[in-house]
Amino acid sequence: MERKTMSRWFWVWQFEKEEEWLNEMAASGWVLESVGFCRYTFVRCNPGEYTVRTEMHPYDDNYVRFMEETGAEYIGRMMMWIYFRKKTEDGVFDLYSDIDSKISHLDRIGKVLTGIGGANLIIGVVNSLNPGARLGWINLLCATLLMYGLGRIHGKKEALEKERELHE
């Protein structure tokens, strides 16, 4: 089977863009086969044969089994992100079908960003106050970036909440 590996970087708030790219690849005859850190391995498929979806989901065997029961194929996971694909002929493939569950997904992402960002902030401040440690700025930079990400995720959430005022 013909394969190719590509490197791509996506920020956490670009997960929809990442998914879009993976589906463009599938539409052009390359479907995701495995994921690594910023590395995506594709295998030849018929153009448009698959739909690919990704989401942040804590490690949960039951969830993977549940998805497989509904006809989805587990591709793999990279840290907190999990990847699935499903044959297009088996029907429309989405992970979330209503606003509430899309919001809970964003909440999940927000919680992780808050946790890691908060830890970096504390370590950064402690290290900056300690004259012996010189690398506190790295943690502060990470914290700033994570807080920026949190802001972007929050913006997406607000847009959905506004929509929910009118319908579900």
Place this chain on the structure above:
Amino acid sequence: MPGTPALTEATYYILLSLYSPRHGYGIMQQTEELSSGRVRLAAGTLYGALNTLCDKGWIVLKTMDEDSRRKEYLLTDKGRQVLINEVKRLKELARNGEMILGEEF
């Protein structure tokens, strides 16, 4: 019944589908069939909802399906009552809509 919050469409159809025992994929199929293809439950949405509904005691994990080893769920008495109240609420909504827009149908 007064003040009972409205159910989401997803919750409503999940509860309705579980009037008979079904596994996850069965719920998705039943929902699509009942709504003539209008309502499609995505698997991630369904998984979250099933866990919440179990916690609330509106549905219960019945048994493992012997052959496929898939988990089956079933509506509880509490869930049935919630569903009955919701149908009453929906009837009221439909009645009021028809009363005011009556001539337009």
